[in-house]
Amino acid sequence: MAADPFKKKGTKAEERDLAALDIIPDEKTSIKKQIIITARESIRFLMKSQIQSGEYAGAIPRALRPLPESHPRFTKDFNHRATEVRIDYVQHALSAMLQYEQIFFSKKVLTSMSIPSNFHR
Numbered sequence: 001m002a003a004d005p006f007k008k009k010g011t012k013a014e015e016r017d018l019a020a021l022d023i024i025p026d027e028k029t030s031i032k033k034q035i036i037i038t039a040r041e042s043i044r045f046l047m048k049s050q051i052q053s054g055e056y057a058g059a060i061p062r063a064l065r066p067l068p069e070s071h072p073r074f075t076k077d078f079n080h081r082a083t084e085v086r087i088d089y090v091q092h093a094l095s096a097m098l099q100y101e102q103i104f105f106s107k108k109v110l111t112s113m114s115i116p117s118n119f120h121r
Contacts, residue, residue, distance in 0.1 A: 018035065018096070018100065018103055043096070046060065046093045046097060048064070058090075059090055060085065060090050060093040061089070062084045063078070067082070
């Protein structure tokens, strides 16, 4: 099943998945690799989602854009609220970004997890 480009990432689930890296045994490299790939894709999505300019620069809206009427999840209510910015959207996204930075750009953490420093690229 293809990923839904309108579904928000960087949620508590992704934060929990990143936290799991600490407790997954080193020999489970395929699981760790999948978490790292998913985390990288999620952070890219969040960065793409951020409002780039204007009064709300840096904010994270509810959705990337309104859904076309042909989309299976289209509703007028969703589209009406698509550009809405709430503090919890921003907080969850920022929390995920900070956790990603701590895990993948801290040599101390990378060493303790036995993950090569270039593994996330």
